[in-house]
Amino acid sequence: MPIPFIVAGLVGAVVGGTVMANAVDEELREKDEKLTKSNLEAEKAKKIITSHEKHTKYILALSALGAAMANADGEVTKDEVIEIREFINGAANGHLPQHITKEISKYIANPPSFNKVIDMWSEYSTDINEFKKAETLLISVMESDGEAHEREIAFLEAFKIKMQEKHIERLENGK
Numbered sequence: 001m002p003i004p005f006i007v008a009g010l011v012g013a014v015v016g017g018t019v020m021a022n023a024v025d026e027e028l029r030e031k032d033e034k035l036t037k038s039n040l041e042a043e044k045a046k047k048i049i050t051s052h053e054k055h056t057k058y059i060l061a062l063s064a065l066g067a068a069m070a071n072a073d074g075e076v077t078k079d080e081v082i083e084i085r086e087f088i089n090g091a092a093n094g095h096l097p098q099h100i101t102k103e104i105s106k107y108i109a110n111p112p113s114f115n116k117v118i119d120m121w122s123e124y125s126t127d128i129n130e131f132k133k134a135e136t137l138l139i140s141v142m143e144s145d146g147e148a149h150e151r152e153i154a155f156l157e158a159f160k161i162k163m164q165e166k167h168i169e170r171l172e173n174g175k
Contacts, residue, residue, distance in 0.1 A: 054124070056100065059092055061124040063104040064112045065134055069141045069156070071111035073149035081108055083144035087137050114155065118162050131163045 066087065070080035088104060089096065096104075112120070121134060138159060142152040 055092075057120075057124045058130075059088060059096070059100060060103055060107075061117075061120045062091060062134065062137055063088055064107045064120050065117050065159075066137050066141050067107040067111040068114060068117045069138045069152060070108070072152045072155040074151070076108065076111065077145045079144045079146075080141050083141050084108065084137075087140055091133075114158065118159070118166075121163070122166050131160075131167070134163070135160070 063084065066080075066084035067076070070076040070084065085104070092100075124130070135156070138156050142148050142156060
């Protein structure tokens with residue numbers, strides 16, 4: 001075989017190999033970009049889900065808290081139920097899935113104990129700013145039937161003390 005054909009064949013192989021290597025590099029780069037984009041989308045979805053879970057805990061903790069306050073005097077009145085539902089609807093921007101409204105109804109029908117409410121709220125938050133929202137609900141429910149019963153006042157005061165304790169505990173634990 002003549003040398004020019006051999007050289008041409010070698011040049012063709014080198015050029016073809018370079019083109020093929022570039023194509024493989026481009027394909028790998030594209031796959032890496034797609035993977036990076038997918039990872040970013042997955043992280044965004046995870047944040048949305050985490051945010052939704054936290055908001056759901058907040059709504060349920062507020063509902064349980066309102067129901068427990070309403071029951072503090074031994075009777076849950078229609079006005080207290082209306083106040084709880086209006087407050088919760090406001091906190092949820094008026095959008096509550098049916099499974100959440102069912103849970104709220106369960107809390108109203110069978111209000112949790114003070115200790116259960118403290119546990120639920122502590123699971124949601126021990127942040128002092130979040131506590132202020134809960135305190136607003138408690139006062140609204142307490143005043144909704146036109147009478148602040150002494151047991152409702154005691155409930156509010158006990159809640160304040162427990163939340164201060166939980167807040168201090170959180171600060172001491174560095175959380």
